[in-house]
Amino acid sequence: MAEYGTQPRMGFFTDTSVCIGCKACEVACKEWNGVPDRGELDLLGSSYDNTGALGSNTWRHVAFVEQPKKFESTVDLGMPDVGAPGQDDPGVRWLMSSDVCKHCTHAACLDVCPTGSLFRTEFGTVVVQQDICNGCGYCVPACPYGVIEKRESDGRAFKCTLCYDRLGAGMEPACAKACPTDSIQFGELDELRERADERVRDLHDSGVPEARLYGHDPDDGVGGDGAFFLLLDEPEVYGLPPDPVVTTHDLPAMWKRAAVTAAGVAAAVAMSFLGRRR
Amino acid sequence: MAECHPVGFQWVMEAKARGAKIIHVDPRFTRTSAVSHVHAALRAGSDIAFLGGLINHVLSEGKDFREYVLAYTNAAAILREDFQDTEDLDGVFSGYDPEKRQYDMTTWEYEGAPTVPAAGSTDPERPGEPGSESQHGGEEHQQTARADTYGSGGAAVAAKPKTDETLQHPRCVYQVLKRHFARYTPELVADVCGLPVEQFREIAEAVTANSGRDRTTAWVYSVGWTHHTVGAQYIRTASILQTLLGNIGRPGGGILALRGHASIQGSTDIPTLFNLLPGYIPMPHAHQHQSLDEFVAADAGKTGFWGNMRSYAVSLLKSYWGDSAQPGNDFRFDYLPRLTGDHGTYATVQKQIEGECKGYFLVGENPAVGSANGKFQRLGLANLDWLVVRDLQLIESATFWKDGPEVETGELKPEEIGTEVFFLPAAAHTEKDGSFTNTQRLLQWHHKAVEPPGDARSDLWFYYHLGRLIRERVGDDPRDAPIRDLTWSYPVEGPTDDPSAESVLAEINGHGPDGPLSAYTQLKDDGSTACGCWIYCGVRADGKNQAANRQPRTEQDWVAKGWAWAWPANRRILYNRASADPDGKPWSERKKLLSWDAEQGKWVGPDVPDFEPTKAPDHEPPEGAKAQDALGGRDPFIMQTDGKAWLYVPAGLADGPLPTHYEPFESPVENALYSQQESPTRQTLESPSNPYNPARSEVYPYVFTTYRLTEHHTAGGMSRTLPYLSELQPEFFCEVSPALAAERGLENGGWATIISARTAIEARVLVTERVKPLKVRGRTIHQIGLPYHWGPNGLTRGDAANDLLSIVMDPNVHIQESKAATCDIRPGRRPRGAALPAMVEEYRRRADG
């Protein structure tokens, strides 16, 4: 393992344009990390997604989006359509995307954690130390992506560790290892960002104008994600927030406001004692 | 492919990244369609029309790869004058006997070149059908009828046929093909398949533009093409197309069969099939093959590599019976079991129901859920004396007597079922050594990771010790001699006395006087060599387990010969002589693989030549030569007697020398081409428990097709029992289009009942735009998709799609038609108890009345 500080930041580039929705990532994650099954067996009726969302027992979640085809292009789209070209029926697209904790540069979960259980590793990832987490649950509403969650049976918070144990042993994360199409690419973040830019350019050139990156920008509201994505539609279509901002961005202002109002309380109480005693 | 072979699909995605165009032909829009360039939605069971349309496009526009076709195929061969096509006879070929529903193939032969009966060819006997009275008599030999009696080569043709190299002769194969497929126009394709004409044209353009000297197109199929009454002919259609386009034996070409279970390829190489011996040597027939000479007679005279059949067979017998097998006793040929008819799985179950088959081993199979017409299966199991189930899980086939659907309806009562069930837990692949043979014929070795838990034992353990105990118990009755004399000793190892899998591999590889063999060309017919499977000979060349080779791809060339071992002889692309032109030069720089190096006097290239390495392109075989010596330097298809790829099959297929579109046995529409509605030679199974839906029935107006989900495996024993997989697809469902949902009042997430003449099942409803109604023959046809993984046991339970299906089969390979059938659908859950058969009966009355 590299010396502290010399280790480059590691992350994921998830290229959803090659995801085949096999869910190997979901299963591999559970197998490796011993994540419990959800204990529910009900059909959600949302395409082939029966996982629903990320949570304490699902650290990877593959979304399935069925939608009418809409992007018109004279060039080959690289995406198929059902029905006849030239028919009224626009055909369908079936988008699949494997979601995961974003390992934010400015991670709200980590910021608000009162115990220091959530910490940033030498790989630049955000991990819960389970023995320290006290189940206060603060990280849960703090995450702008709705990732981390308290496990009901246990009371503590759980989420993707970016396979901290595997990284420490020089291995790639279980989900990336299992992904047959390399939709999940693991590596040094800088290198991944370059690769992603190139991939978007290629897709644009080959007639997929809707390809876009999500979470790659170090100037976005969370300072860029350690796990970022190539999407083929708006983020909210996949259940992702379009413009997440780390809540602690406003924290200085909040503390200031709290201090001022606290002073107000003090002043109000003091003033109320100023009047003459009756 | 993305659904069922996701790991293999990575290469498709890689090809796509490198610019390959991906076309997906499937009734449903699947995970494969999602990442393909084109999805062609066709009606289940209509692919021959689709592929036939492509062939017609190639032939009518002259887009075939003419040099390849002339040099390497039988396009120029001239047929007999009395051959008549389906085009002449309204849907049947000459030689059809409507009584027996069989062909006499004499008229299909080449002019002046009769076909020779294949080794081991047997009666195409079918239980419960006209003709089955010949079961024990074996009088009416359809000598050349059965495809599965030819091993990996075609039927033998005794002499060189007359040819017309200009391809102009009206009776040459090329012209016959052209006439046969002329009616498969884009408009007909659209009418039969429900595919838009423009889309068909686009695909035809793409396929032909990407074939020829510089480019190759590959076709990939699996059971969407095989589970039909005309499944073998589906593959034939693709073969014709690929051969015309010069896409066989060349890199990037081929017809790639994606196989099923992890080693299902292995289980046909070293077969679990009733009619084959290892290496595609046919199983001898009880009455035709009284001696080894009779058995190999047809092939002994043969040209091509099957001409060495005697060496393969003798070496196999030597490996079975060792020193006991001697020239003087025909190498114990008489010890081999014999066929007396169709002993396929469905025929066997019928024998169970009829009380003839009393005991049954189910080893890694769950027919109560996985085989067509589940009730038929369960009635068979319920009528046995004993049943042994070896499985990882307590599957439905072991518990049918207490929780099968017939128990719920009252049709079976546990206390009245006499079957004694023995359940023996099996070790999984991680708990034993062994090899998997994959789709690419690669033998890949795996090592035991952990000891099996509890009483679980490997199948090798089971069979070895069972055999050992039986041998200990048999006396000196002469009829037990085949058991007494078997070579049956393997070193055992570990805490459970597991036989060494490596020692079995060594036996399969074979040995000669000088130790382990390294190639099947070393096999002899004099008893000096023993080999358990001739095509696997060489897997332990030099006494080393070549299947365990794991050279990383970064350390070798793109052919990757250092990864595992491919049969035969570790060659990766079959018939790769065809990758070079007749003179031995690559067809193009871009597509080069092998070439003839005149200086060195041998074939060179990254792959192992699938050809005699020093046979020059201009080699002409001497008169009267046998086996491979009879093939010239320009005959790449070395398993065929003529070394050619067959566009037309003069013998060997039960259902015709050319593929023809027939409707599935249960179809809602009439055949657009002929008054012959369905395959005339389809194999039906007459039984009260196997009623059929009438074709074009108003009562069963919808098409359904069955398939797999990535999240589950086959009959579910390996996935419905696991929480991580069960939660990913937690309930049995059906996929319907919004239009059908509206027509029948089905709601997304609600329940539906699906009805056929066999039974009714219930499923949750997924309404999806991915399923489209199709315009077929002027009508709107709705298709319903049913994954077939569910059954009554496990964590996620549901009705079994197979309970809905009938048993109707392809006559060549006895596979059931599980990809296209008819049904009705209505909202709500199905009736319970006796009300269920009553409803089904009511439907049946209406359909028949």
Next chain:
Amino acid sequence: MVEPAEFKSYYGRPILKEPAWKQPDVPLYLFLGGAAGASATMAALADVTGRPGLARVGKLVASGGSIASVVALIHDLGKPTRFLHMLRVLKPTSPLSVGSWILSPFSGLAAVAAASEVTGKLPAIGRLAGAGAAVLGPAMCTYTAVLLADTATPSWHEAHGTLPVLFAGSALTSAAGAAMLAAPEGEVGPAVRAGLAGAVAELVAEHHLETGLGLVSEPYRTGRAGKLLKAAKALTAAGAGLSVLASRNRVAGALAGAAYLASGLCTRFGVYAAGVESTRDPKYVVIPQRERLTRRAGG
């Protein structure tokens, strides 16, 4: 106000997780902490200005409220020992950490002050503790607002300027309410005045929550939260009105006090419910963020 415009989502599923805290534990914790904080300050000044009755009530409320608040928090955590993990570190980026470091000493000091008051022992130490609690008291009133606002919960986060004002006001009315209920009527004058100041702040803040935050104001107006907050406003107004009579009329004072306390509860439960609601419907995430993006793109 923004119309619930067309927006896209993933099967209408929430994007954010609901706050994981238990109800009523955490809204109670918010309420009790606020009441305790303002009461402690009030008690100290009452001490100084010679209002023993008022001081006594204030000390008891401060200690009782803060201890109950800790109990509510521990109950939410599940295991008592887990509370100790709160004190492993002090993290300014975590309002819960800062809050724990306020709440723990505060409740300790308030308890000492109250014990001394009740037993009459160690009066000096009691007074010192009371002063300490009085200094921390105002922080007790408002840190909980930051606690809620420092989340991605849309209706809380967007309200980060307003919630402290609301919670401060509400803490004042609660403390005043407790005083009017329990303190001798002759001593409640300052409580009445503090209550009035609080009521004004509260009503102004509430109005802003309901109308000033664009789309994310909606949860404050509608549903369970809307009802609770409407009740809170009415109770505050009633309390304020009645409180004017408190110095003269015991019954009016008690009614005013009860109204204030009830209002405080309604406020906390209402705000909590509004936050939860804003995580359930993805429109509260998507639409404002989309607008923000459009604004940014527009320059």
